Amino acid sequence: MNHETSRDLYDRALSVLPGGVNSSVRATQPYPAFIERGDGGHVIDADGNRYIDYVMGYGPLLLGHDLPESVRAAIQSSMSDGPMYGAPTEIEVELAEFVARHVPSVEMLRFVNSGTEATVSAVRLARGYTGRGKIVVMQGGYHGAQESTLVAGDAENARSSSPGVPQTFAEHTIPVPFNDSEAIEEVFETHGEEIAAVLTEPLLGNTAGVPPVEGYHEQLRELCDESGALLIFDEVMTGFRVGGLQCAQGKLGVTPDLTTFAKIIGGGFPAGAVGGPAEILESFTPAGDVFQSGTFSGHPVAMAAGLETLRYAAENDVYDHVNRLGKQLRTGIADIVSDRAPGYTILGTDSMFKLVFTRAGATDIDEACIPGYRQTPDSDCFDHCPKTGADVESAETDRWDRLFRPAMKEEGVFLTANQLESQFVSDAHTDEDVEQTLEAYKEFFE
Ligand SMILES: *Cc1c(COP(=O)(O)O)cnc(C)c1O
Numbered sequence: 001m002n003h004e005t006s007r008d009l010y011d012r013a014l015s016v017l018p019g020g021v022n023s024s025v026r027a028t029q030p031y032p033a034f035i036e037r038g039d040g041g042h043v044i045d046a047d048g049n050r051y052i053d054y055v056m057g058y059g060p061l062l063l064g065h066d067l068p069e070s071v072r073a074a075i076q077s078s079m080s081d082g083p084m085y086g087a088p089t090e091i092e093v094e095l096a097e098f099v100a101r102h103v104p105s106v107e108m109l110r111f112v113n114s115g116t117e118a119t120v121s122a123v124r125l126a127r128g129y130t131g132r133g134k135i136v137v138m139q140g141g142y143h144g145a146q147e148s149t150l151v152a153g154d155a156e157n158a159r160s161s162s163p164g165v166p167q168t169f170a171e172h173t174i175p176v177p178f179n180d181s182e183a184i185e186e187v188f189e190t191h192g193e194e195i196a197a198v199l200t201e202p203l204l205g206n207t208a209g210v211p212p213v214e215g216y217h218e219q220l221r222e223l224c225d226e227s228g229a230l231l232i233f234d235e236v237m238t239g240f241r242v243g244g245l246q247c248a249q250g251k252l253g254v255t256p257d258l259t260t261f262a263k264i265i266g267g268g269f270p271a272g273a274v275g276g277p278a279e280i281l282e283s284f285t286p287a288g289d290v291f292q293s294g295t296f297s298g299h300p301v302a303m304a305a306g307l308e309t310l311r312y313a314a315e316n317d318v319y320d321h322v323n324r325l326g327k328q329l330r331t332g333i334a335d336i337v338s339d340r341a342p343g344y345t346i347l348g349t350d351s352m353f354k355l356v357f358t359r360a361g362a363t364d365i366d367e368a369c370i371p372g373y374r375q376t377p378d379s380d381c382f383d384h385c386p387k388t389g390a391d392v393e394s395a396e397t398d399r400w401d402r403l404f405r406p407a408m409k410e411e412g413v414f415l416t417a418n419q420l421e422s423q424f425v426s427d428a429h430t431d432e433d434v435e436q437t438l439e440a441y442k443e444f445f446e
Contacts, residue, residue, distance in 0.1 A: 001410055005046040005084055009034045017209055025058070025417045029401065033409070040203035041429035043414060051414035052433045054371040054423035056355075059237050059263040061316065062351075063309060066430025069307040071267060078304040082297065092298040095154035099265070099275060100253020104312075105233075105255045107273035110284050111298040114156075115142025115236035115262030121292050122260050125232045125274060126197035128290030129283045136198040136229075138178040140208030140389010143199060143234050143260075148173055155187050178204055179213045179375075179387040184223060197258070203373065205237035207389040208330040208354040209347040209422045211305050213375045217254040219259040230257040230280070232272040236272070237422070240310060242350045242373065244319040251373060265330075267305030313427075322351035322425045325434050327364070329353045329425065332391040332438040334368040340445045345385060347392075349373035354416075355441075357396035357404075358386060393442065395419055404444060411440035 013020035015161050022028045033045040042052040056064070063071065077089070096109045112118050121137055123146075129211035136150055143149040151173040152161040158170045174191065176183045178200070188195065203209035224231040224417050233256035235247050241264055243251030249259065257280060262272035272419050274281070283290045313319065330346045330353050337344045337355065345356045348373055369381030376382065385391050400419040408415050413436075 001046050001049050002025050003031075003045075005032065006034045007031055008216065009046060020185050024333050025421060028405070028417050035412070039425055040064050041433050048174075049412070051409065051412050052429070052437055053340050053414045054425070054437075055414055055416050056424040056426050057263075057268065058421065059241070059424055060266060061424070061426055062265075062313060062322070064426035065307075067268070067309075067314050067430060071305060071312060072310040074304040075267075075269075075301055078301045080301075083301065086295070086297050089298070089300050090281050090301070091300050091303040091307060093312075095265075095303045095319055097306060098310055099261070099273070102310075103239075103247050103275060104250050105257070105259055105277070107277045108281040108293060109261075109273045110281060111303070112262075112272040112274070112292075113270045113296050113299070113302075114144065114272045115234075115260065116146050117261035117294070118236065119143040119149065119234060121196065121197065121250050122234075122274045124233050124292065125280065125283060125290050125324050126199075126232060126258065127272050128288075129197045129280050130230060132194055132196040132229070133172050134174055134194045134196060135172060136174045136176060136184070136195055137185060138194065138200050138204065138389065140178060140207040140210070140393065141199075141201050141234070142202055143284045144236070149199065151175055151350065152436050155183065155190075179216050179392065181216060181219055184220065188223045188227055192223075192229075195227060195229040197230040198224055199232045199234060199237075201234045202238050202242065202252055202254075202350070204389055204392075205352070205422050207351065207392040207420050208356050208386070209352050210386050210389065210392060211347070211371050211373050212252070213289060213351065213387065214377070216363040217252055217445040221254055221256075224257070224427045232256060232258040232260065236260055236262040238314065239373045241424070242352065245310065245314060248373075264309065265306045266302045267307075267309035269299070269302035269305045271299065271302040271306055312433060316427075318427045319350070321427055322429070325429050325431070326351040326353055326425045327436065328431075331368055332434070333441055334370050336369045336438065336445055337407075343384065345369045345371070345381075346384070347371065347444050348422060351424070352416070352422045354419075354422050355420060356386065356392055357400050358384075358391070358394075392420060407444050408440055413437050413440045 238248035239261040242248040258276040371385045
């Protein structure tokens with residue numbers, strides 16, 4: 001494969017964009033492929049190389065790169081009416097009605113423009129509604145580029161994880177290990193009265209998709225109820241992907257107080273939302289007094305793209321298709337690594353998949369581990385499956401980044417930047433794409 005044009009573009013980019021990119025994870029080594037266009041389940045880069053694309057915009061593109069006619073028509077019609085108004089439009093109401101109809105915990109929504117903005121607003125809402133200050137987050141969870149959650153360390157020793165985030169922000173955040181029922185119990189014993197919310201992804205989508213251990217979310221629900229804190233599910237990645245239109249909360253059978261959405265809800269355009277019961281959502285201005293506002297919020301083109309994408313998914317067998325291919329990839333990869341690397345774990349559920357290069361405790365199992373959407377103690381590989389973000393972060397990251405990903409790219413399979421980022425199947429992927437992808441995995445492990 002020739003990558004000269006991408007290399008030249010990266011050279012130019014480095015002069016005018018910090019690190020050559022506009023979102024840090026895109027800066028893959030030695031330089032990223034600059035994408036020229038999408039084609040179904042594929043992308044074509046600036047040098048004309050074609051790849052099977054499992055990045056899919058890092059999650060938003062449920063339908064792939066060629067939008068169905070109904071979605072395209074709605075976007076074009078909205079665009080030709082005019083880009084936006086600073087006044088309400090019917091399409092915002094329609095998308096809100098659609099989401100409220102399908103997602104169990106949602107009665108009302110406030111639309112914003114990104115996942116980050118959704119979690120910022122949800123945290124402010126939780127603090128305003130409860131009159132409390134502290135937010136509990138999961139180590140290895142990701143909630144966007146915001147001050148309250150760019151925090152590392154543990155409950156006794158929280159520190160900001162980026163320069164520019166004052167330590168005083170970290171003092172209001174309590175990071176705990178995911179799936180650790182004793183740690184969360186202790187935090188509620190010590191700080192129960194001060195906790196505004198527990199903010200968690202249903203599964204740690206940003207550390208490869210670590211699934212919850214059975215009972216963990218139920219415990220979070222109970223602790224929040226007892227103490228008067230809110231449970232916030234960050235479904236920015238899992239929303240309208242895991243569990244289909246009911247989202248991960250429906251599949252898990254746990255009802256959060258607030259849910260954050262983005263990615264798929266904008267159908268490939270910038271949109272996000274905070275959803276929940278009217279009783280809480282009406283604390284937002286102008287119904288209540290928790291300030292929230294946005295020039296582009298509820299942007300008609302993004303609302304049209306989101307609504308028609310979700311309608312298309314509701315009326316076609318999108319979830320059956322992507323989940324079937326996701327399962328083929330997970331079981332196919334497990335089969336390939338079971339000889340050469342039985343300790344490796346295949347994370348993901350529905351249309352998410354990721355092979356994690358873990359080694360810990362691998363010696364006494366002969367099959368690769370596929371935990372699914374929930375980990376149960378009676379499953380064969382329970383002891384070997386990653387339970388926390390740290391379990392994934394301690395895997396063989398260099399091998400993944402420097403050897404595996406570049407090799408897959410040369411084989412025409414476009415994977416997310418590193419071991420921590422999940423990969424996504426779209427409705428445009430085909431059985432043939434999956435076969436070809438599994439051949440590439442086989443090649444690498446032979
Ligand atoms: C992507 C993501 C975010 C951030 O969303 P942006 O639109 O990139 O700001 C927040 N939370 C989760 C779970 C995500 O996957």
